[in-house]
Amino acid sequence: MVHTNFNMPNKASIGKRLREQREALGLTQDTLAARLGKSRNTIGAWERGEQYPSAAFMAQAPEWGFDMIYLLTGRRAIEAIRELTADEAALLDTYRGATDDGKALARSVLGMAQKPGAKARG
Numbered sequence: 001m002v003h004t005n006f007n008m009p010n011k012a013s014i015g016k017r018l019r020e021q022r023e024a025l026g027l028t029q030d031t032l033a034a035r036l037g038k039s040r041n042t043i044g045a046w047e048r049g050e051q052y053p054s055a056a057f058m059a060q061a062p063e064w065g066f067d068m069i070y071l072l073t074g075r076r077a078i079e080a081i082r083e084l085t086a087d088e089a090a091l092l093d094t095y096r097g098a099t100d101d102g103k104a105l106a107r108s109v110l111g112m113a114q115k116p117g118a119k120a121r122g
């Protein structure tokens with residue numbers, strides 16, 4: 001018998017972060033459920049920490065703007081690079097959930113709003 005020393009993340013913590021990210025992305029439980037072919041009750045059970053999210057959710061969620069590192073660990077993926085304010089993190093989450101046209105518009109607007117002499121990243 002093979003034994004591993006793997007501790008699953010706390011369901012309640014994952015559920016809380018799932019709800020936080022879903023709301024920040026402007027998704028309702030109904031919308032998320034429809035995307036996954038699940039019921040609203042299932043999404044609610046995940047968010048209440050009664051069940052772990054499904055593998056289908058885990059596979060598709062990054063495409064919708066969810067930060068899976070944050071969802072599972074409580075640390076934003078970008079924290080490894082640098083600290084973000086809450087406003088910056090919310091802006092990044094919104095950007096990730098935007099259409100390609102929306103992302104292009106955001107880059108254009110932010111480019112025009114940049115402080116004189118500030119160096120653009122990327």
